[in-house]
Amino acid sequence: MKTLLPLAGTIAQRLIARRETIAVAESSTGGLIAAALLAVPGASAYFLGGAVVYTKSARAALLAIGDAEMGGLRAATETYALLIAERMRERHSAVWGLGETGATGPTGNRYGDPAGHTCIAVTGPAQCAIMLRTGSTERMANMEAFTKRALELLVDVIPGK
Secondary structure, eight states: OTTTHHHHHHHHHHHHHHTOOEEEEESTTTTHHHHHHHTSTTGGGTEEEEEEOOSHHHHHHHHOOOTTTTTTOOSSSHHHHHHHHHHHHHHHTOSEEEEEEEEOSSSOOTTSOOTTEEEEEEESSSOEEEEEEOOOOOHHHHHHHHHHHHHHHHHHHSOOO
16 A cells, blocks of 8 residues: 555545545555545545446446446446446546456456456546456455556546646
8 A cells, every 4th residue: 555655645636726636446456446536635625435336236226327228338448437426426526537347367357358457537527438457366456557547547547737
């Protein structure tokens, strides 16, 4: 967590300076993105909420995304990461939304993605989505790498004042 705090601190400073907020939907990071953002003192000024959306039932209960909206779409893609980021942003009336979905390991997911695969998206005043593949099957190392990349993406997308 200590290696994530400088990134989270930069994000916090920018959001506070801009008077903007964020909500996070994450899957394979298991809440580490939210934990990093909440570890910065003053997080209540910018962090509105987070959810670990790890299953189909969690997706329906926490994001109100049903089978109809998932038609032709699968998890662990940039398109799905954008969907969950935008849904969290809308449901929390946040300026920014972040979505993460992937396969931490030690094996891949049921969609055929290997361990070490994640897709991360940011929505709001700017929008982008990326895919990362670490090539690792180590679950904890992947969770940390995915979280670090998600925070780096926020630093890249949220402008400094």
